[in-house]
Amino acid sequence: MVPSVKLKNITRVPYAYRKAAKDVKVFGYTIPKGAQVIVNVWAISRDSTIWEKPEKFMPGRFLDSNIDVRGQDFEFTPFGAGRRLCPGLPLAIRILPLMLGSLLHSFDWMLEDGVTPETINMEDKFGLTFQMAQPLRVIPRIILAIDIESKGAHDFVLPTAFNSFASRPRTKNLLPHGPKPLPIIGNLLELGDKPHKSLARLSQTYGPIMSLKLGQITSIVVSSPTMAKEVLQTHSQFFSNRTISDAARASKHCEFSMIFLPVSTSWRDLRKILNVHLLASKVLDANMNLRHNKVQELLCDLRNSAEAGEAVEIGNAAFKASLNLLSTTFFSMDLADPNSNNAREIRKTVCSAVEELGKPNLTDYFPFLRWSDPQGIRRRTNVHFRKMLDLFDHIINQRLQLREMGDSVKENDILDTLINMMVINEEKKENDHLNKTTLKHFLMDIFAAGTETTSSTLAWSMAELLKAPEILSRAQAELEQVIGKGNQVKESDITRLPYLQAVVKETFRLHPAAALLVPRKAESEVEVCGHTIPKDSQLLVNVWAMGRDPNIWENPNLFMPERFLKLNIDFGGHDFELIPFGAGKRICPGLPLAARMLHLMLGSLLHSFDWKLEDGVSPETLNMEDKFGITLQMAQPLRALPMAP
Numbered sequence: 001m002v003p004s005v006k007l008k009n010i011t012r013v014p015y016a017y018r019k020a021a022k023d024v025k026v027f028g029y030t031i032p033k034g035a036q037v038i039v040n041v042w043a044i045s046r047d048s049t050i051w052e053k054p055e056k057f058m059p060g061r062f063l064d065s066n067i068d069v070r071g072q073d074f075e076f077t078p079f080g081a082g083r084r085l086c087p088g089l090p091l092a093i094r095i096l097p098l099m100l101g102s103l104l105h106s107f108d109w110m111l112e113d114g115v116t117p118e119t120i121n122m123e124d125k126f127g128l129t130f131q132m133a134q135p136l137r138v139i140p141r142i143i144l145a146i147d148i149e150s151k152g153a154h155d156f157v158l159p160t161a162f163n164s165f166a167s168r169p170r171t172k173n174l175l176p177h178g179p180k181p182l183p184i185i186g187n188l189l190e191l192g193d194k195p196h197k198s199l200a201r202l203s204q205t206y207g208p209i210m211s212l213k214l215g216q217i218t219s220i221v222v223s224s225p226t227m228a229k230e231v232l233q234t235h236s237q238f239f240s241n242r243t244i245s246d247a248a249r250a251s252k253h254c255e256f257s258m259i260f261l262p263v264s265t266s267w268r269d270l271r272k273i274l275n276v277h278l279l280a281s282k283v284l285d286a287n288m289n290l291r292h293n294k295v296q297e298l299l300c301d302l303r304n305s306a307e308a309g310e311a312v313e314i315g316n317a318a319f320k321a322s323l324n325l326l327s328t329t330f331f332s333m334d335l336a337d338p339n340s341n342n343a344r345e346i347r348k349t350v351c352s353a354v355e356e357l358g359k360p361n362l363t364d365y366f367p368f369l370r371w372s373d374p375q376g377i378r379r380r381t382n383v384h385f386r387k388m389l390d391l392f393d394h395i396i397n398q399r400l401q402l403r404e405m406g407d408s409v410k411e412n413d414i415l416d417t418l419i420n421m422m423v424i425n426e427e428k429k430e431n432d433h434l435n436k437t438t439l440k441h442f443l444m445d446i447f448a449a450g451t452e453t454t455s456s457t458l459a460w461s462m463a464e465l466l467k468a469p470e471i472l473s474r475a476q477a478e479l480e481q482v483i484g485k486g487n488q489v490k491e492s493d494i495t496r497l498p499y500l501q502a503v504v505k506e507t508f509r510l511h512p513a514a515a516l517l518v519p520r521k522a523e524s525e526v527e528v529c530g531h532t533i534p535k536d537s538q539l540l541v542n543v544w545a546m547g548r549d550p551n552i553w554e555n556p557n558l559f560m561p562e563r564f565l566k567l568n569i570d571f572g573g574h575d576f577e578l579i580p581f582g583a584g585k586r587i588c589p590g591l592p593l594a595a596r597m598l599h600l601m602l603g604s605l606l607h608s609f610d611w612k613l614e615d616g617v618s619p620e621t622l623n624m625e626d627k628f629g630i631t632l633q634m635a636q637p638l639r640a641l642p643m644a645p
């Protein structure tokens with residue numbers, strides 16, 4: 001009745017009370033500005049001019065009526081109406097029928113002793129919510145064991161009072177098979193804390209392409225090379241964009257980030273910069289020595305530990321080295337210099353941001369909760385992103401100042417290349433996509449995507465080798481033969497080290513850093529192998545499951561690098577049995593650099609030291625459990641002792 005536009009401000013008094021924002025005429029009456037307006041839904045619901053026998057509880061009245069609770073039918077507005085309609089409505093209308101239906105379906109009910117249906121106290125108590133004046137106490141009696149799964153969540157008997165919104169027409173679709181979803185939460189509970197493993201198990205029942213309902217999101221999970229090829233290559237035009245996690249919205253990162261931008265001119269420009277100017281073979285060859293120097297520093301640290309007889313946390317050492325390999329390639333400086341506060345800060349920040357990005361977030365499954373950020377993930381990610389963006393801002397400004405000084409040292413590194421492009425764009429006033437803001441987000445992508453992935457892969461390699469001493473010896477023997485005792489491993493040696501390459505491939509097969517790749521999204525409805533994939537579905541490619549599929553690999557759970565000596569399989573995105581870097585348009589652009597860094601670091605660690613697990617751990621007792629996150633890390637960090645050979 002009251003125009004909602006004018007009454008949108010609520011006073012700080014109980015729910016559903018509103019305040020007139022200015023004078024307004026309603027049916028000839030003037031409601032003055034500031035007046036409190038109370039909508040008595042209780043009275044409306046008991047108005048005998050609207051309802052037959054209004055005091056009687058007669059759910060059947062709704063069976064033949066179209067009246068709904070969604071705020072369109074003003075006879076019945078328990079959730080309010082208009083702009084301030086209860087935002088929890090969609091959740092409430094699922095939870096209430098689910099709970100009531102479950103209670104009625106699972107138990108017989110009796111009033112507690114001394115109370116009969118005639119004497120039950122139905123008085124209410126006025127407050128923020130209407131409660132029973134005397135709380136209801138009842139005795140449940142089990143009548144049957146309920147099996148929601150076999151009954152099917154959608155067939156659940158719902159109370160008739162909710163029929164108006166529960167009996168939406170059911171359309172037959174050809175979604176891939178999948179476990180039956182529960183109301184509201186769908187299959188969320190089935191994911192557990194190791195989704196890659198749960199999904200691998202489910203795919204044994206439902207096949208290499210299956211669908212799940214994760215909260216409100218339809219997720220398609222692909223677990224075979226054939227299906228992966230279908231979605232990433234054959235139908236790549238439909239699956240080349242990403243679902244945007246809520247954390248990625250922090251600091252508006254997703255609006256600038258190459259990882260999250262949809263396929264577009266901006267995305268293409270950023271990829272081109274990376275592919276042509278930063279990661280092309282000739283550029284990587286040109287700055288190869290920078291990385292060799294960094295690896296020598298890592299070896300120097302390890303030598304100190306060896307002399308002191310101290311075990312090293314491999315993941316930590318590898319993270320520091322990866323961060324410095326990247327920063328030295330890009331900025332000609334160490335970000336992980338232990339003497340610099342800035343450096344320590346960024347390391348902590350990168351880890352925290354990556355951790356937040358990897359946490360399961362309710363808002364990703366229930367987007368209507370986004371406004372509330374219930375777990376605080378976006379808020380915290382924002383803090384970490386801001387710190388990183390500020391640091392990159394500082395580094396860019398410093399370099400700009402150096403350049404202004406004219407005769408200053410020109411680093412002529414990748415940062416210089418990027419700044420040159422940015423300055424040229426500014427001078428030409430071209431509306432190009434590289435400006436200071438995009439540059440900062442670009443650097444953040446590279447450091448977030450390139451450090452944890454590389455260091456956790458290296459830690460897994462070392463763990464597998466320490467678990468299988470004969471494989472470790474074989475890799476060391478190859479290095480000794482090809483490189484020679486006392487010589488330094490170089491990137492140019494990698495092609496001559498087939499066994500080392502096989503060790504890296506075998507590590508990727510068993511421990512892909514991104515177990516489910518980085519989620520993609522169906523841009524429109526698309527048919528894949530006879531199944532309809534709805535628009536906006538999330539696509540997860542379970543590379544972890546593919547790496548352990550006995551139909552593809554002999555003894556899939558064994559670490560056997562030699563299998564790759566006989567197979568012509570590489571991780572470049574063409575052999576879909578092994579795609580740790582993804583495939584198709586969105587394949588990881590960092591692959592050429594990551595491959596160099598990994599072989600160089602692993603080869604150097606193996607060639608320079610003998611290795612032993614720390615005291616108290618043997619190859620048999622080494623904990624090889626993983627911890628799911630944005631990267632798949634070792635649940636218990638690997639600690640090992642380097643020893644001079």
Ligand code: HEM
Binds near residue numbers: 446590
């Ligand atoms: C062992 C190391 C690495 C692994 C396993 C890895 C894995 C991945 C995967 C699985 C994707 C998603 C691909 C897809 O959707 O098909 C990806 C994307 C990406 N990676 Fe890597 N990555 C690694 C290292 C790096 C490095 C060193 C860099 C930077 C120099 C980097 C930068 C990126 C970027 C920018 C994207 C997003 C590309 C896009 O969406 O267009 N990665 N990576």
